[in-house]
Amino acid sequence: MDDVGARPVPAAFDDWVAARGSALLRLAYVLTGNAADAEDVVQDALSRALPRWDQISRLDDPDAYVRRMVVNAHTSWWRKFRRRESPAADVRTDEVVTGPGEGLHSDERRRLWAACQALPADQRTAVVLRYYEQLEYDEIAALTGVREGTVRSRVSRGIAVLRQEMGERDE
Template sequence: MDDARAGTTGAFDAWASARVPALLRFAYVVTGSQAEAEDAVQAALERALPRWDRISRAEDPDAYVRRMVVNAHVSLWRRSGRHESPVALVSLSEGPDPAEQVTTTEAVRRVCAGLPRRQRVAVALRFYEDRDYAEIGALLGCSEATARSYVHRALQALRRELGEEESDA
C-alpha cells in the first residue's frame, strides 16, 4: 500500500510541478489577487492529492483541478467574509502613460470583481485561457449557450463601465 501511495504521490508531484504556474495564472484572473490565487491553488492541490488516482483518470484532469481552484476560491471567500480590492502597482517605464494604464486596469478589475462569479470565471476561461464556449459550459456545468450568455453579459458590463469612465473625464 505504501508503494501505491508513493506512486500516486510521485505522479501527482510530476503533474503539479508542470501545471502549478498555469493554475496560479488562472487563479489570479479568477481572484484578482496574487495572495488569494496562491491560497486557492494550495487548497485545491491539498484536496486533489488524496483523490489523484480518480482525478488522473478523468477525461481532463487540468479542467477538474481548475474547477477545484474556483471552488476553493469561493470557499475561502465565504469563510473570510472580507472584500478586498487590490490596487495595481504603478511602474514608471517608458511607453504609454502609466496613469492611464493604471486607471484602465483598475476599472477593468473593479468591473470584473463586481461581476457574478460565473460570469467572471467564464470571462477568465474565454479570454485568458482561450477556451471555446463548449469547454466553458462543461467546466461550469451549464450549456454552451449559457456560457456564451455569461461572457456576453460580462463584456456588456465592462463596455458600459469603461464608457462611463471615459465620459466622466
C-alpha cells in the same frame, strides 16, 4: 496565457504540481483577484486531488480535471464567503505595464482590470474562462456546471458592463 493542457503528464504528484502549479495559481489569481485567496483556492484543490492522484493522473486530461477543481474551489469559496463587494486589485498609478497588453495605456488597463474584478462572481468567472483560458462556451458550461446559454448570458452581460465602465459602446 498558460497552456496547462499541452505538456506530457508526469506521474508523480510533486512533479505535476511543480510543472502546473504556476498556471493554476495564475488562473486562481485572475479568478479571485488577490494572491492570498488564489493560494488558498489552489491549495484547497490540490489537497483534495492528492489522495486521488493515482486515479487523476491516469485520466486523459488530468490538467483539465484539476483546473475544474480550482474553479470549483473558487466557486465554493465565493459562495461561502461572498462579500458584498469584490476585493479590488492592488493597483497603483505608477504601475509599469509590461508583457501582454503593453499597447494599452496603464490607466485603461487599470480601469479595465478593476472593472473586471468588480463584476459579480459568476460573470467574472465566465469572462475569465472565456478570455483568459480561451475556452469555448460549451467548455465553460461543462466546467462550471451550468447551461451553455447561461454561460453566454454571463459573458455577454459581463462584457456589456465592462464596456460601460470603460465608456465604450457595444460593437
